[in-house]
Amino acid sequence: MSINILYAGNPKRWDVYQHEISKAIEEIEIEATLSCDLPADQVDYIIYDPNSALQDFTPFTRAKAVLGLWAGVERIVYNPTLTQPYARMVDQGLSEGMTEWVVGHVLRHHLEMDLDIHNTDPAWGRLAPPLARDRRVGILGLGELGRVAAKALTNLNFPVSGWSRGAKSIDGVTCLHGDDGLEQVLRCSDILVLLLPATKATENVLNAERIAMLPEGAVIINPGRGPLIDDVALLEALDRGHVGHATLDVFRVEPLPDDDPYWAHPNVTVTPHIASDTRPDTAAKVIAENIRRGESKEPFLHLVDKKAGY
Incomplete structure (x- = not known):
């Protein structure tokens, strides 16, 4: 039939x-x-x-x-x-695509590539960035996409800690859950990657209080979902320098409106929802x-x- x-x-x-x-x-x-x-x-x-x-x-x-x-x-x-x-x-295609995008932007920020690529007067003789083993990466969301991204980063020698709403176990990754676990991941994330789904429970999971838990100058990378971030709180943290840079691939409104403040902020990189198709x-x-x-x-x-x- x-x-x-x-x-x-x-x-x-x-x-x-x-x-x-x-x-x-x-x-x-x-x-x-x-x-x-x-x-x-x-x-x-x-x-x-x-x-x-x-x-x-x-x-x-x-x-x-x-x-x-x-x-x-x-x-x-x-x-x-x-x-x-x-x-x-x-x-497999989604998993590989997301992993490549996440690893690419983690490495971009880890190696401080923007200083060399965008600077019209390169800082000859500046100190090299730390090795991967000394740059802490946190991942919020340890589903399939978070899991494969975490594994790829550990293979590059980054110390990776991850948070999920339920208990998870991934070889080589410090896996945490619950409110205390979330705070622990945030406080030890020089680079934070958001890969949670958008649900009522995860909306504004990165609010002003939690952004303040990040180390001074931390980088936020969001290829997950726009509503995970309180946009006003992130812009305020960027303005005062607590967050050093944000690379954002997803937004509450897409395409991102022409007058959105993210476009004009010097410490924000906007990409057009291309992390993984x-x-x-x-x-x-x-x-x-x-x-x-x-x-x-x-x-x-x-x-x-x-x-x-x-």
């Missing part, structure tokens, strides 16, 4: 996703119709981009699962019409595997806990 798969993603990416998903479905030997235009009551699976025009899942009475193309779920998880299981995207070739394999599992009555991978919000 053939199944029907609705693509409800970015229409500009339909051609590439059609090719990659069709190929991945063929490899698991399931007969399927993949289309971006199907009657709602005949759809078995929805491949979904939270920016999609599709926001009402009520008509999809036959759908066995909604398979997200994003790692983030804050734009969909609280949708009251979403009664179907929702699987977020966790794949979904790669169609690797994402298609994850989607196909979840469809195979659905047809075989096996548990879906990467299901979102709607109550927890991630």
Whole structure:
């Protein structure tokens, strides 16, 4: 029996996703119709981009699962019409892309590259930066993306401490949780990386009180989610020099408005939400595997806990 798969993603990416998903479905030997235009009551699976025009899942009475193309779920998880299981995207391409971006910017700040790249009068003879073993990195969020980034940084000899809401264990990483654990990570982070999901519990997790716990001159790197940071508190900390620099890839409003103060601040680097994008070739394999599992009555991978919000 053939199944029907609705693509409800970015229409500009339909051609590439059609090719990659069709190929991945063929490899698991399931007969399927993949289309971006199907009657709602005949759809078995929805491949979904939270920016999609599709926001009402009520008509999809036959759908066995909604398979997200994003790692983030804050734009969909609280949708009251979403009664179907929702699987977020966790794949090798996302993990590798995020790791490369995080490591690149940690090294940029660790090696103080901006002093040499942007300075019109290079400081010949200035002292070299410390070695990685003497630069402490903290990571808030030890899910899949946080875990692989932490491991990559420990492999470069950075001492890494990480915080998560529940207990975690990662070889070579000091893993902490709870309020005391969060304070401990903040106080020993010369470079702080934010990789938490956006939930009601994590909004403004980096507020004025917690920013003050960071060492003087600390660097903040946020490729996670914009609402993790109290923007007013961060700008105030940047202005008084307590935070030395902030490299921000995500924001509460995207694209970042032209008049946002982050653009003009000399100690802020803005990047346009590029830390890690979904790669169609690797994402298609994850989607196909979840469809195979659905047809075989096996548990879906990467299901979102709607109550927890991630």
